[in-house]
Amino acid sequence: MEREVFNGSTIDECIEKACNKYNVLKEDIKYEVIEVKNGIFKKKASIAVEIVDKSENKESENKKDGTIQILDGKIVVKDPVEGxxxxxxxxxxxxxVKVNDKDVKDSSEVCSSSNIEVVFQEIEKPxxxxxxxxxxxxxxxxxxxxxxxxxxxxxKDAESSNKVVLESEVLRVEKPPVYTQAEILDALKASGVTYGILEENLSKCNSDKEIVDMLIAQGMKVENDEDDEVEFKFDVRGNNKFQENENGKIDFKSIGFVNAVDEGSVLAIRHIGKEGHNGKDIFGNEIKKKNGKEIKINIGEGCEFKDENTVVSTRKGEPIYSGNKISVIAIHEVNSDVDLKTGNIKFVGDVFIHGSVSESMKVESEHNVKIDQNVQNAIVSASGNIFIEKNAIFSNVYGGGEDVFVLKQLEFLNTIDVNIKNLLEAVEQVKHYNMHGKASTDGQILKVLLEGKFRLVPRLCEKFIDICDREENSDIISLFKARLIGMGPLSxxxxxxxTQVTSLCEDRVSNLKSMLSVPVDVSVGYCQNSKIESSGNIFITGxxxxxxDLTAKNNVIFTNDNSIxxxxxxxxxxxxxxxxxxxxxGVSTKVQVEKHGNIYAEIAYQNTIFAIGNKEYVVENPCKGIHVYVNKDDELIVDKLLL
Incomplete structure (x- = not known):
């Protein structure tokens, strides 16, 4: 009899080590506790196990107990003798394990006549x-x-013993065959994949290693044709930007006028778009490319094709891009004053005057006008921008050409239309409350209202007729005369x-709006006793x-804070x-914007009138830091500080 010591953290751990070493159950272990320590940080236990000599055990078992031996994977059972x-x-x-057709769990006694079936957990085939x-x-x-x-x-073989723990061991390993390239190609074909198979990755499949989501085929991406592009060598937007100095302050005198080019200057280059190709997906379906957009360059006066893709200027002038066509507008330069010697100037292109416009003279242009000196008791009119370096005295300046006249008509017609509609509502109220008696006709009621509360309507109509008497306005002028002026209402x-009059006003307004072109700007250093109108902005730079009288469709800006x-x-x-x-x-000065506009002023003196839409505010005491606007509650607000 031998004793062996087993150490562990607990008694159970020591017993488990002994069972594992001698392949016996816990209840078959005979042991003696040698030491047990339960410290705070460390626990320790030791047991002494009695070990029976195997030869002696076999001998006693052969004599008494039944035995089991596993030899070459087969179970051999010997029955016990008496006792x-x-x-x-x-x-x-x-x-x-089944013993006599009954499933065995944990353990079972057997004898030589027992039918023992052993089944391993294994798949049927690889x-x-x-x-x-x-x-x-x-x-x-x-x-x-x-x-x-x-x-x-x-x-697993086991020596003869009264109790044997069954163990399994691998007898052989059967592997499935490795997929061949032909089999993989068949699998791809069965999935419909026929195009773009990657040979390099296909060869990586010739092993028994596991492969997870490896790219095996890749289609050819479609590449669409590129559109032709035209590279313009000048600003085609006509969007002249203000220049800023190094301190970030805007130079309002730099409102862009003519960016002239010389003869032979390259105006535009057409770049032919790169041709693409069709694509194909992994199923072999062709993906059609999109054809690129071909661009044709159209040219007008003042330019020509240097080659099929390059446009150059044939003269000095201003390049423009309008109506999908490149042209170079000629520049008319006057190197003196415009006076009786030069005569009036009327030109389809840009006009540069390196002097002044003298008394009673007239300058007209279908594009831009730039005057280096003054305009004295003269008229300057342009469809484009107007730049007067110095002063306009007793003069009329119209920027925007026909647009200025169109805007004037729009202002009159919109005002007349609103007033007539208010007049119609007033007539209905009079009739509803029978204020004039049942004998009064609609015309009589209209006549009374037009002579009283709505006396502005006939005046507006008369002013429209005076200023806008053109053939295209003949129908509406006839109605004004027949219905709203003099004794007309009585008819x-x-x-x-x-109501026919309001409908005609609305139609004319719609037509006029469609006639408006790009707003233009007027820039003047100083003006006195003059009339300046612009379809865009007016800049006073001096x-x-x-x-x-200054009238602008968009803004009126005095660029100097101390300007007057x-x-x-x-x-x-x-x-x-x-x-x-x-x-x-207390000189009366009126500053007016439309309903949603804003008015800003550094200083305002008494008798200044600020108007937003139909609301007005009269300054009674000098003030500074003024901002005038209408708030969301439709109230006129004047933010200011007393001077």
């Missing part, structure tokens, strides 16, 4: 799997391959006749204005920004 114990098999979870997946755009295919080997088990039998606006009317659609408005002596 001996039956042999016992211990069954682990990974082995299935397996291999292949999976082909494709991307949603049908441009990529991926392959996954897995191999599952079959392991054939047998019982009206029904209000429907006046000391200001005196008793002048004294007397006259300043009117804009969106914004007026000025320096000093009015004077200590």
């Amino acid at each position: 001996g114990k039956s042999a016992t098999i211990v069954v682990p979870k990974n082995i299935g 397996e291999r799997r292949i999976n082909i997946s494709t991307s949603p755009d049908k441009m990529n295919a991926y392959i996954s391959i897995s191999y599952i080997n079959k392991k054939v088990y047998k019982l 009206i039998e029904s209000l429907d006749e006046l 000391k200001g204005e005196y008793i002048s 606006a004294r007397g006259g009317v300043i009117k804009a659609g969106n914004e007026v920004k000025c320096g000093v408005v009015g004077s200590i002596g």
Whole structure:
């Protein structure tokens, strides 16, 4: 009899070590506790186990107990003699055992006549799997391959003993065959993948290693034709930008006028778009490319083709791009004053005057006008921008050409239309409350209202006739005369006749709006007793204005904070920004914008009128830091500080 010591953290751990070493159950262990320590940080236990000599045990077993021996994977059972114990098999979870057709779990006693069946957990045959997946755009295919080997088990041999724990061991391993390239190609074909198979990755599949989502086929991406492009060598937008100095301050005198080119200058280059190619997906379907857009360059006057893709100027002038056509507009330069010697100037292109425009002279251009000196008691009109370096005195300046006249008509017609509609509502109210008696006709009621509350309507009509008497306005002028002026209202039998007038106003307004072109700007250093109108902006770049009427579709900007606006009317659609408005002596000056506009002023003196839409505010005491606007509650707000 031998004793062996086993150490561990606990008694149970020591016993488990002994059972594992001698392949016996816990209840078959005979042991003596040698030491048990339960410290705070460390636990320790030791047991002494009695070990029976195997030869002696065998001898006693042969004499008494039944035995089990596993030899060459077969179970051999010997029955016990009288007084001996039956042999016992211990069954682990990974082995299935039936004794006499009954499943055995944990352990079972057996004898020589017992029918013992042992079943191992193993697959029927080795397996291999292949999976082909494709991307949603049908441009990529991926392959996954897995191999599952079959392991054939047998019982591990064990020496004769009364109790034996069954153990399995691998008898042989059966592997599935490795996929060949031909088989992989067949699998791809079965999935519909026929194009773009990657040979390099296909060769990587010739092994028994697992492959997960490896790219096996890739389509050819379509490459669309590139569009032709035209590289313009000048600003085709006509969007002249302000220049800024190094301090970031805007130079309002730099409003872009003519960017002239010389003869032979390259104006545009056409770059032919690169030709693409069709694509093909992994299923062999062709993907058609998109054809590129071919661009044809059209040219007008003042330019020619240097070659089929290059346009050059044939003269000095201003390059423009309009109506999908490149042209070079000639520049007319006057190297003196415009006076009786030069005569009036009327030119289709740009006009540069390196002097002044003298008294009673007239300058007209269908493009831009630039005057280096003054305009004195003269008229300057242009369809494009106007730049007057110095002063405009007793002069009329019209920027925007026909657009200025169109805007004037729009203003009259919109105002007349609104007033007539209000007039119609007033007539209906009078009739509803029977204020004039049942005997009064619609015409009589209209006549009374037009002579009273709505007396502005006939005046507006008369002014429209005076200023806008053209053939295209003949129908509406006839209606104004017949229905709204003088004794005309008395001839009206029904209000429907006046409704016809509002419909005609609305139609004319719609037509006029369609005639408007790109807004243009007027820039003047100083103006006095002058009239300046612009379809875009007006910039006063010098000391200001005196008793002048300034009207701009967009903004009126005094670029110097200390510039003066004294007397006259300043009117804009969106914004007026000025320096000093009015004077200590109380010169009446009116600054007006439309309903949603803003007015800014550094200083304003008494008798200055600020108007937003139909709301007005009269300055009673000098003030500074003024901002005038209408808030969301439709109230006129004047933010200011007393001077």
